[in-house]
Every structure is written in C-alpha cells, then in structure tokens.
Amino acid sequence: MDFVSEDNITEIAMKRWGTAKNPRTAQLMKALIKHLHAFAREVELTPEEWMAGIQWITAVGQISDDKRMEAILASDVFGLSMLVVMMNGRLPSGATPHTVLGPFHIDGSPELPKDADLSEGVEGEKLYVSGVVKGLDGKPIANAVLDVWQADAEGVYEAQLPGSEDYLRGVFRTDKDGRYGLWTIAPKGYAIPMDGPVGKLIEQTEISYYRPAHFHAIVAADGYQPVITHLFRKDAPFLENDVVFGVRQPLITPFHIHQPGTGPGGKAMKQPYATVEYDFVLAPAA
Ligand code: BEZ
C-alpha cells in the first residue's frame, strides 16, 4: 500500500473522489482536485495564504442570504459566470447573444400592456425602448414575452430595496407584428456591492468595480430558445471593462436623445427624452 507523499497525494485524492456514484460527479470532483492541487503546487501555497483563502470563503458564506448571493458575485467577477453562460449558450450567428442573469432578477413581474411605463413615479431621464422580436429568418414573432428589469438612477434594483414592490420591472408581449414597446427611465452604470469579501479583494487590485449602463431582458417565445440578455448604452462608460465581463458587441445600442415635444405613442414630453430601437433575434428551439 502506498502511503501519502507530496508526489502521489493528487493521484490518491483523485482516485478517492472518483468513487462518486454519479459518473458526472466523479468527473467533476476528479478534475477539481487535479486543478486545486496544481494551483497549490504552482504558487507554492503557504499555510498563511491557505488560511486567508479559507477565511475569505467563510466570509462569502456569512454575508450571504436569500437576497445577497456573494458566491455568485465572486463567480461573476472571476469571469466564471460568463464563461459558463457562453459555453452553454452557443447560438447561431445573428441570434441575440446571452449574457449574465445577475443577482437582481425577480420572478413574477407584473404583465403590462404595450407602451406602458414601468418607471411611474421614479426619477430619471425618460426612455422609450421598442423594436421587434424576430426569428433568424427575419420573421416577426407575435406574442413573444419580454421580462425586463433595471436599476434606478442611483444604480439600485428592487431586490436591494427592502419593502419595495414592482419597482422598475415588468413583463411585456409583442403584438401581432412582433413589436414591443415600453417606457422607462434611462439606466445608469453602477458599482457592484463592494462592502463584502468580494469588494475587499477587488480593492487590492486596479479592477474597476462598475458595470456600464444597461437594461436586462429575458426574451422567450414558443418554438424558440429563450435568451437571457442585456442592452448596453453605446456611449456608456465601462463598456470595455465591465467588472462582470457581461458586454457582448451585438448588445451595444445607441440611445437617441430628443428635445421636448410629442414622443412615441403621442406622449407629450415636457423634458428631453431618449429612445432605443432594438430587435431581439431568437434561435429556433433545439
Ligand atoms: C447585474 O447586472 O444586475 C449584475 C450582474 C452581475 C453582478 C452584479 C450585478
């Protein structure tokens, strides 16, 4: 029998974890052990560094609850979330690409009629977002569902505001011509939560902890693959260095600024306002 040595411990640990009854669990655990050990060997991990890592992981758990998911934030800023999204969401060219869901989506948003305003009573520059949901063949898709959510002008989501309800989120459907339209406020860029262990780690680096101004959407229709995505404002700061790596070129879109007057749908606009016209392209269901 081989007792453990610095040379053989990786092999022995992989063999042990390879006994997991589910073959996929065995594969995942063996690869995890292999790469963890390779990391420790490559950097010649010291006991103090190992303990600092353990304390960091413990702090990630301690600050988390059902609304604050610090482990997801860690995965986001390490680029792991986007890697998993991209590997598992390969779509034909021309389809609207996926990006991270993020921690602030809330299920069950109210269904609103076309051209409704999901920002009633919320301060900010008015924005009208509209376009067509279509297939790769260019055919408009009627009755497609758009589940949208965004931060307010301070960069805050409903999920971060205890007690608030139906704040800057809603569900819209396309009409018979595949068109959707909604009023909201222009989203602003914002900092990810920096008061936890992820923030403490980022503060030791030169990493910018901002996300560029964006609007979230999940777009779904019968017979098509749903897409979890964002729209990014073209002239927004931080497009090149989004802290969660979420920006994909086809999702960058101009916001057109208009002077007061008659806005889309005949709405009287007393202040300057913005419009975005963006078509979502869905790939057929596999
Ligand atoms: C978001 O866009 O809402 C988000 C995504 C990842 C981390 C933090 C926020």
Ligand code: FE
């Ligand atoms: Fe966001």
